[in-house]
Amino acid sequence: MQNEKFSERKKLIFGIMIYLVAIPLILIIGVVLFKDRKYAMISMAVAFLSCIPFFIGFEKGKTGARELAAISVMTALSVIGRLIFGAVPGFKPVTAIVIITAISFGSVPGFITGAASAVISNIFFGQGPWTPFQMFVWGIIGFISGLIFRNREKPNIILLIIIGILGGIGFSLIMDIWTTLSIDGTFNLLRYKVNIVSSLPFMAVYSLSNVIFLLLLTKPILNKLNRIKTKYGLFQ
Numbered sequence: 250m251q252n253e254k255f256s257e258r259k260k261l262i263f264g265i266m267i268y269l270v271a272i273p274l275i276l277i278i279g280v281v282l283f284k285d286r287k288y289a290m291i292s293m294a295v296a297f298l299s300c301i302p303f304f305i306g307f308e309k310g311k312t313g314a315r316e317l318a319a320i321s322v323m324t325a326l327s328v329i330g331r332l333i334f335g336a337v338p339g340f341k342p343v344t345a346i347v348i349i350t351a352i353s354f355g356s357v358p359g360f361i362t363g364a365a366s367a368v369i370s371n372i373f374f375g376q377g378p379w380t381p382f383q384m385f386v387w388g389i390i391g392f393i394s395g396l397i398f399r400n401r402e403k404p405n406i407i408l409l410i411i412i413g414i415l416g417g418i419g420f421s422l423i424m425d426i427w428t429t430l431s432i433d434g435t436f437n438l439l440r441y442k443v444n445i446v447s448s449l450p451f452m453a454v455y456s457l458s459n460v461i462f463l464l465l466l467t468k469p470i471l472n473k474l475n476r477i478k479t480k481y482g483l484f485q
Contacts, residue, residue: 260302260305261356263302263305264302264356264357264360264392267298267299267301267302268299268388268389268392269389271298272295272298272299272385272388273385275291275294275295275298275381276291276295276381276382276385279291279378279381280378280427280430280431288376288377288378288379288380288381289376291378291381292368292376292380292381292384295364295381295384295385295388296364296365296368296384299360299361299364299384299388300361302357303316303357303358303361315481315483316354316358316483316484319354319358319474319477319478319483319484320350320354320358320361320362320365323346323350323354323358323362323474324361324362324365324366324369326346327342327343327346327347327362327363327366327370328366328369328370330342330343330346330462331343331366331370331374332370332373335373335374338451338454339450339451339454339455339458340454340455340458341455341458342458342462342466343363343366343367343370343387344387344390344413344416344417344420344455344459344462345413345458345459345462345463345466345467346362346366346462346466346470347359347362347363347366347387347388347390347391347394348390348391348394348409348412348413348416348459348463349463349466349467349470349471349474350362350391350474351391351392351394351395351398352394352395352398352404352467352471353471353474353475353478354395354474354478354483354484355395355399355484356391356392356393356394356395356396356399357392357395358391358395358484359388359390359391359392359394359395360388360389360391360392360395361391362391363384363387363388363389363390363391363392364384364385364387364388365384366387367380367383367384367387367388368380368384371383378427378431379424379427379431382423382424382426382427383424385423386419386420386423386424387420389419390416390419394412394416397412403471404467404471406464409463409464409467410460410463410464412463413456413459413460413462414456414459414460416456416459417452417453417455417456417457417458417459418452418456420455421445421448421451421452421455422445424448425441425444425445425448426441428444428448429441429444
């Protein structure tokens, strides 16, 4: 039992290193060395790295086709939600669905859902050098949400609202980093502050939309996900 807990702890640390160190490093290298010209290659690298911790679970048979199917369904739901609200700038259910996925399935599925939602939905909205950054930010929101709500089948509403607001702020702040770097490949603090100020309306709308979608969708979707998880023994 202790060996199993130690193994799970090592996997968690490994996942954190990939999501908080390796993937941001890939983004920085992509911007500095390639000046965003190789964004497709960077997107593939982010997608590949994000899946490594998940597929490690195949080693002991803890993940399989059902887990992949569950992640695919939540990703599809996220993509469809973004398409439905495509005409309303900043008002999207993607972050909320990623958070809900992470609450039920865990950090790694949360990251994969967020990253996949970005790259797949951008087939319709347009791929570009911003795609890897969207993959990372939606993915990391899912990963952190999974850590925060770990082993909680019924999330605290106040905490859920706070995470929704912080998710909107975090998304905007990280995308502003890309906006700053995209100009000449260098990070200018003053330019970054200007970009933050100019994006405040978007940040407010997106944070509000996260809270609204979380309050509307968390209970019905989470109930269904938890039933499916229990019935088929998913993500144990």
